Amino acid sequence: MRSIFILDVIAVLVAFIGAYWTRLFFGGEIQPFFFYAPFLVYAIIFLFMSFFLFGLYESTRTILALSYLVDFLKASVFYGTGLIAFAFFTKTDYSRMTVALFFVLSIVALYLVRFCI
Secondary structure: HHHHHHHHHHHHHHHHHHHHHHHHHHHOOOOHHHHHHHHHHHHHHHHHHHHHOOOOOOOOOOOOOHHHHHHHHHHHHHHHHHHHHHHHHHHOOOOHHHHHHHHHHHHHHHHHHHHHO
């Protein structure tokens, strides 16, 4: 569990860096990188909570089972909902494109970590 969690954290960090720099490259002016630090900390904590809630960190689960994929998708939707809720309720001016791109890239990165490594 510890190694997959560390890989998940790395995947989320890489996904955020990718989303931020993609938005900066194509969209121009956005907030400074460290402006998103509270959002990123919340994203990692909520990722752990949602994946733990859906049993994705249990060592007895078979990763290639269909039930694991379904739980991965449910946890991902829950994770995305939590990110949107955090951005909304904090009333912080996060770039919507950066948040949306971060969500998509983090799901792709988490999928690759789980099913390709």
